[in-house]
Amino acid sequence: MSEPDFDFVVIGGGSAGYAGAATAAGLGLKTAVIEGGREIGGLCILRGCMPSKTLLESGHRAEDIRRAGEFGLRAEYQGADGTAIRQRKRKFVSEFMEYRREQLESGKFDFIRGMAAFVDAHTLEVRLLDGGTRTVTAQAFLIATGSQVQMHEVPGLKETGYWTSDDMLDNEHIPASVVVLGGGAIALELASFYAGVGSRVTVIQRSEQILKETDADVAGALTEALEHRGIEIVRNTKLLRVERGGVGKRVHFTHAGTERGVEAEEIIYALGREPAIGKLQLANAGVTTSHRSIVADLHQRCGPDHIFAAGDVCGPFEVVHSAILQAEIAARNAARTLHRLDSALEESDYRLALFAVFTEPQVAAVGLSEAAAREKHDIVIAKYPFSDHGKSMVHGSTYGFVKLIADKDTREILGASCVGPSASELIHEIVVAMYFRAKATDLARIPHYHPTLSEIWTYPAEELACGQNLTPP
Known part of the structure; x- marks a missing residue:
């Protein structure tokens, strides 16, 4: 192979991608970051952690106002201003985006705007956002392209219309009622927000337990608390179909062997996310995948010794601090693989695995x-x-x-x-x-x-x- 363009190329400019690139550049590797999104920032900044928690803060403050009487205070909740809530969210997201853009554009690495796909294990073809293509070669790579909404087939859902979590986070309209499909962290946070601002909320969960990754007593305590707030949670269900109802949209499902229907103004689809890797042509590079996810070992290698992965593309935890730690380990292990760092390969340690859901x-x-x-x-x-x-x-x-x-x-x-x-x-x-x-x-x-x-x-x-x-x- 001729002299490569870079020592280390990171695909994805989110939190993990930036952390990996900054670490590699700090170790003296000639590094580049390739980001294909029109907006810069990654999932956490654009459609995850920051926007969702900003909205949740509004919802929980609204809940506090309604409870003022418990504390001997005279206050009346007069509703939520969806436009003002969205403007506040956009302000914060814009500031975070600008900070990340400055980090990427002023970092000690090249920043390339475009969509990357593997040609072989050392070559990428990049479709540049401003037009044209560019071939990029490197000795080592880090894949950190995050996740996207995972769609499951539900008869009538597409025709009837729905919001994903991405749609909801930038929508100023506050429906009078919502049906949330899913019982994971994203679904329950959205349910908590809408209940806070006064919407009637129904959560439809497929399994017997919400937050199925937690212990049963944890899930049970949260279920009890959310139901006390007026959220209806229906578990152990099977979605049948979605159709237009009398005044909104109607979701049909089975529960305890009986068909039920719930009508609401809007449907929120929150049945999970999946790694955003479909356009990377990973097979061309020999990257190991399983069930639409990259399989990475504890060194963050994912097949070839010189290709690494971090964050939502490989798990096991879809949280930003874990993604950053994985990316930093991947960068240091890449330096070791390229004989730029003289020490044993590091392993990711999940002993302190953290999990949090920002419901109320x-x-x-x-x-x-x-x-x-x-x-x-x-x-x-x-x-x-x-x-x-x-x-x-x-x-x-x-x-x-x-x-x-x-x-x-x-x-x-x-x-x-x-x-x-x-x-x-x-x-x-x-x-x-x-x-x-x-x-x-x-x-x-x-x-x-x-x-x-x-x-x-x-x-x-x-x-x-x-x-x-x-x-x-």
């Missing part, structure tokens, strides 16, 4: 679930409810609980879950504890200010430490 109440978890922990360890578990926690009562947030999972013999914390107020913040105390391989005994020793939400972790920690030596070392 929130859900968060770290480490092993209860089911996974039981498969690998002899464990002990302790839980404590927010309904018996002083600060939660004052806060007016008493649904949910915290749970600690520890090794039975050593009491090392293996995992934790939280359903309740500020769960996405509270979980990080356990992330830090697990990073240092702390035991429940260690956590029980740590002073917590009273009254605080974080203080709740001391109760399951003390239960798990019961009989252990609590004298400071």
Whole structure:
């Protein structure tokens, strides 16, 4: 092969792509980023983390206004201004996009705008956004093209019309009622937003449990809390068809062996996402795939030793911090493969795997679930409810609980879950504890200010430490 154009080429300019390129360039690799989207930023900035959380904040503030009377306050919720909510969201997204654009255009790497496809294991053909094509060769590659909405065939859905999560995030219209198809994190966050601003919400979930990746008690607590807020959640269903109804759109499905129908002004399609890899011609490069996803090992290699993947294209977790860590590891491993870094290949470590859902109440978890922990360890578990926690009562947030999972013999914390107020913040105390391989005994020793939400972790920690030596070392 003739002298390649680059040492390392990243396909995708989102959070993972930028992190991988910046790491590689910092190690002295001649690097390029290829981004094919008309907008720059990646999923998290454009259609994921930031826009969705901006909308959710509006929904949850609306909920607070309606609950003002519980706190002795006189306030009246007079509805939501969809245009103003969208403008606020667009302002933030625009600022984040501009920052990412500056990072990509001023980085110590080339930035190429176009759609890339593999010709062979060392060559890409790039259809440039401003017209024409360009051939790009490299010694190593990182695939970080993110994900897209995964479509499932539902009779009548296309003809009747629907919104995806992408559509909803930039729509100023707030329907009086919505049917949300799906019970995963995206679906439930959308349901939480619409319930917050006053829409009537029905969630239709195929399996018996919402958030099927969580423990049953976690999903059950969230179901109870959302239903208390007025959201109807129908589980264990099978979608049959969609059609125009009397005043809106009607979804037909079976539930417990009986056909049902739910009518609403709008249908929100939230049945999952899939890796955005269909146009990359991965077979030409020998990249390993399975079930429309790239298969990457713990070194982030995905077939050939010089091709790596990170983020939603390969999983196992579709979260931005995990994607960034994978990309940085991939870049360093590429440098090692090219003999620019003299050390052993790194492996991605998912011991501190994080998960959060920004519903109201929130859900968060770290480490092993209860089911996974039981498969690998002899464990002990302790839980404590927010309904018996002083600060939660004052806060007016008493649904949910915290749970600690520890090794039975050593009491090392293996995992934790939280359903309740500020769960996405509270979980990080356990992330830090697990990073240092702390035991429940260690956590029980740590002073917590009273009254605080974080203080709740001391109760399951003390239960798990019961009989252990609590004298400071």
